[in-house]
Amino acid sequence: MEIRNLYRPFELDLVEVNTYEARSHKNTFFEMVFVLEGTGAQLINKHKLPYASDKLFLIFPEDxxxxxxxxxxxxFFIRFNDSYLKTQERVWVKKLEYIFHNHNHSPGCILKTVCDKPLVRALVEALIREHINRQPQQEEVIEQLMNTIITIAARNITLLPPSALEHNKSTQALPLLNYIHHYIYEPKMLKVEAMAEHFNFSPTYIGEYFKAQTGESLQEYITAYKLKLIETRLRFTDMQINEIVHELGFSDASHLNRLFKKYKGMSPSAFKKAHGNA
Known part of the structure; x- marks a missing residue:
């Protein structure tokens, strides 16, 4: 299978085709595809769904x-790699995390809000004009337009159930999962007492309820989600371990290191090196 690389932080590409060579490939970068015209089918990881104009698709590395x-x-293709992500403010990485960890990577348009389709189309058309016409501050304008499209994509994905729900997790757990995602950076809000008060459960019952709905304990789910966030930091940012410790509420670096090695089989520094971000 062909592997495609990206040698710049981001790339824009307008492609017009009458036919498309049905040769599956994998990227080493992130890709967003907006359909301006035409009909056909999109295939991702052996899933197949039709496409039409005003559809927006996400394609992840290794898909x-x-x-x-x-x-x-x-x-219209918007392609960007981890070096582009590193240039953004860290709050931007947090915005992307919902996409990374809650979208199920299956085919289909991710624009679920009807009014967002013409909005994204207008932004894409503006990107095309800006890309063609050489104007002052062109790159800054392009980045702003790109970031707006990604933010709209993230907003729409928040309207979808987390992909974890596909694996024997009841939709009854969705409010609890969304609560955890929202307060993952505030450890005190993830304490059983705080969650129980928020959902009007007793502290002794909320853990039983969560496990009955998801098959995991509260702590197991919170730990697994934090580990995903740590992976994102290690792969896509230049954050130091101590910064991640502070952000995610670990007691110290040794605590984070022990936890990461226990579940991932290697230290955070080894993981970072293995993924080319040393």
């Missing part, structure tokens, strides 16, 4: 991906 084109189509 197997291709299109089948039925009518002449026009696609």
């Amino acid at each position: 197997s991906h291709t299109f089948e084109v039925d009518t002449p189509s026009k696609f």
Whole structure:
């Protein structure tokens, strides 16, 4: 299978095709595809769904991906790699985390709000104009437009159930899962007493309820989610261990290191090196 790389922080590409060679490939970067015109099918990881104009798709690194084109189509591609993410403020990385950890990577348009489709189309058309016309501060304007599109994508994904719900997790657990995601940076809000008060449960019952709905204990889920966030920091930012310790509420660096090694089989520094971010 073909592996495609990106040699710049980001890349924009307008593609018009009558047919599309059905050769599946994998990227080493992130890709957003907006359909300006045409019909056909999008295939990601052996899943297949139709596409049409005003659809926005997300393609993640290592996803197997291709299109089948039925009518002449026009696609606009926004591609960006981890070096682009590193240039953004860390609050931006937090915005992206919902995409990384809660989208199920299956095919299909992620724009669930009807009014967002013409908005994204207008932003894409503005990107195309800005990309073609050489104007002062061109790159800054392009980045602002790109970031706005990604933020809209993240907003729409928050309307979808977390992918974890596909694995024997009841939709009854969705409010609890969203609460954990929202307060993951505030350890005191993740204490059983605080959660019980918020949901009007007794402290002794909320853990039983969560496990009955999800198959995991509260602490197991919180730990697993924190580990995903640590992985994101190690792969896509230049944050130091002590900064991650402070942000995620660990007692100290040794606590984070022990936890990470217990579940991942290697230290955070080894993980960072293995993923090319040493």
